[in-house]
Each structure stands twice: as structure tokens, then as C-alpha cells.
Amino acid sequence: xxxxxxxxxxxSVRLRTGLVQRFLEETRPDVLxxxxxxxxxxxxxxxxFRKLGYGHIAxxxxxxxxxxAILSRLPFVSQDTRIFADKxxxxxxxxxxxxxxxxxxxxxxxxxYVPAGGDVPNTDVNEKFAHKLTFLDEMRDWGASAKPxxxxxxxxxxxxxxxxENDVWSHKQMLDxxxxxxxxxxxxxxxxxxxxWVDAIRTLKPEPERVYTWxxxxxxxxxxxxxGRRLDHIWVSKELAPELKAIDIHRQAxxxxxxxxHVPVTVTLG
DNA sequence: ATGGTTGTCATACAA
Numbered sequence: 001x002x003x004x005x006x007x008x009x010x011x012s013v014r015l016r017t018g019l020v021q022r023f024l025e026e027t028r029p030d031v032l033x034x035x036x037x038x039x040x041x042x043x044x045x046x047x048x049f050r051k052l053g054y055g056h057i058a059x060x061x062x063x064x065x066x067x068x069a070i071l072s073r074l075p076f077v078s079q080d081t082r083i084f085a086d087k088x089x090x091x092x093x094x095x096x097x098x099x100x101x102x103x104x105x106x107x108x109x110x111x112x113y114v115p116a117g118g119d120v121p122n123t124d125v126n127e128k129f130a131h132k133l134t135f136l137d138e139m140r141d142w143g144a145s146a147k148p149x150x151x152x153x154x155x156x157x158x159x160x161x162x163x164x165e166n167d168v169w170s171h172k173q174m175l176d177x178x179x180x181x182x183x184x185x186x187x188x189x190x191x192x193x194x195x196x197w198v199d200a201i202r203t204l205k206p207e208p209e210r211v212y213t214w215x216x217x218x219x220x221x222x223x224x225x226x227x228g229r230r231l232d233h234i235w236v237s238k239e240l241a242p243e244l245k246a247i248d249i250h251r252q253a254x255x256x257x258x259x260x261x262h263v264p265v266t267v268t269l270g
Numbered sequence: 271a272t273g274g275t276t277g278t279c280a281t282a283c284a285a
Binding site for chain 1: 273274275276277278279283284285
């Protein structure tokens with residue numbers, strides 16, 4: 001079938017338009033899903049991506065923060081956005097492909113940006129953590145309806161949870177840190193299981209291999225300390241799981257000039 | 271135990 005889909009939290013698409021262009025030119029994925037575009041739709045730098053062959057663009061952005069977008073070389077026949085946890089802060093967009101998209105025919109791609117959840121993992125004192133947990137519960141309840149008639153669905157994005165022990169640099173030291181608390185890990189796992197998603201990254205890079213997609217800006221030397229987390233995910237429906245061929249974590253992008261704190265991840269199907 | 275960085279927007283808030 002031959003389909004490549006990438007996901008990348010870009011942390012401002014306007015500030016890092018050049019980095020997105022570099023990634024598109026070097027990797028040429030069929031589809032790139034962006035999160036944290038931090039950009040209203042009418043200011044999205046569409047032209048810079050169109051001229052590289054990504055002429056099909058769906059976006060759901062807002063002023064200042066959050067926001068998601070999908071850049072595609074293949075035409076899609078429909079697009080949609082959905083509100084989770086009663087807050088319309090631009091955290092989801094999806095596109096569906098038809099016969100004209102050939103390899104992607106019948107595929108629906110969902111692009112998510114799950115709330116980070118604030119600093120304190122306690123719903124009594126931190127409304128953002130409560131919001132994150134509600135968001136994850138709603139993802140779980142919605143998941144079964146995410147697939148088109150073909151059964152071919154892909155869910156990607158910055159899910160802001162590193163659910164497995166080897167998704168973080170120190171499981172023990174991270175148990176009380178938002179993104180790796182037991183309740184978040186359970187809720188993410190439950191969202192996977194309830195809709196029978198397949199965790200594509202861990203299918204091809206099983207534990208105990210350590211896999212990270214994010215490194216904090218706060219480290220003096222992110223590469224030397226290597227205190228990363230696997231916050232970005234690619235899930236595929238069980239109908240697509242037999243097509244899984246490769247996962248690429250584009251770790252080198254963390255060393256590019258003025259980088260995002262997340263790196264792109266690409267899945268190859270077919 | 272603490273503070274460490276970045277982006278947006280306007281000097282605080284989200285990550």
C-alpha cells in the first residue's frame with residue numbers, strides 16, 4: 001500500500017516554518033500532522049507548504065496556543081474537528097481519504113493534542129489535571145466511533161502521556177510527575193484497549209527498549225542528560241496493523257537550530 | 271527541595 005504518516009508537535013508553526021519545510025523535503029511523508037501550531041487559521045503559512053507539494057491542508061487553530069493541522073500530498077474528501085472535555089481549544093482534527101488518494105483510500109487520520117495537565121497531579125487543586133483526565137476518558141468513550149466503514153483508522157498526536165516504564169528516563173522518579181502518573185497511564189491504556197487500537201511505536205520497538213519523542217528545553221544539554229519521554233504516539237486500527245512496516249523517530253531534529261522540544265515520528269504502512 | 275526554558279502576547283500564562 002505504501003503510506004507514510006508523520007506527527008510533530010512543532011511549538012509554533014510560524015516560528016518554525018523553515019524546520020517543517022526541511023523535514024518535508026528530507027522525509028517526504030504523505031501526510032504530516034502538526035500540534036501546537038499556536039496560530040489562527042488565517043495566519044497559517046499554507047503557501048510555504050503548498051509549494052513543496054503539500055497542497056491539501058486542514059487546520060484547526062486559535063490565537064496564542066494549542067491548535068492542530070494536517071498537511072497532505074494526497075487529496076482528502078472530508079475533514080472534521082471534535083470538541084473534547086467541553087472546551088473548544090483546538091485539540092483535534094481529522095481527515096478522510098477517498099479513491100483518488102490511492103494508497104490512503106478509505107483511511108481516516110485523527111490528529112490530537114491532549115492537554116498537558118499542569119504541574120500538580122491532583123484534581124482537587126489543579127483544574128488542568130482534572131481537564132486532562134476528563135479528556136482522556138472522552139477519548140476512550142469516543143474511540144469505537146473513530147473508524148470509517150473500511151475499518152482503516154490512524155490516530156496520531158502529542159498525547160502528553162508516557163504510559164510505559166521505558167517511555168521515560170526513570171519510571172520510579174516519574175511516578176508523581178504529570179505525564180507518567182499511574183492514573184494517566186491507566187487512562188491512556190484504556191483508551192487504546194477500548195477501541196482495539198494498536199500502539200504502532202511499541203509494536204515495532206517493544207519494551208524494554210527506551211523510546212523518547214520529547215526532551216525538555218530546561219536541560220542544559222538534552223542529549224547528554226537524555227531525560228526524555230515518549231509523549232507522541234501513533235495508533236492504528238487492528239485492520240491496519242498487518243500493514244505496519246516501520247517507525248522512525250527523527251531524533252536529529254532535536255538538534256536543529258531553534259528546535260521544537262518534540263521530534264517528528266513517522267510510520268510507514270504497506 | 272529547587273529551578274531550570276520557550277512561545278505568545280503584553281507582562282502573565284501555557285507548556
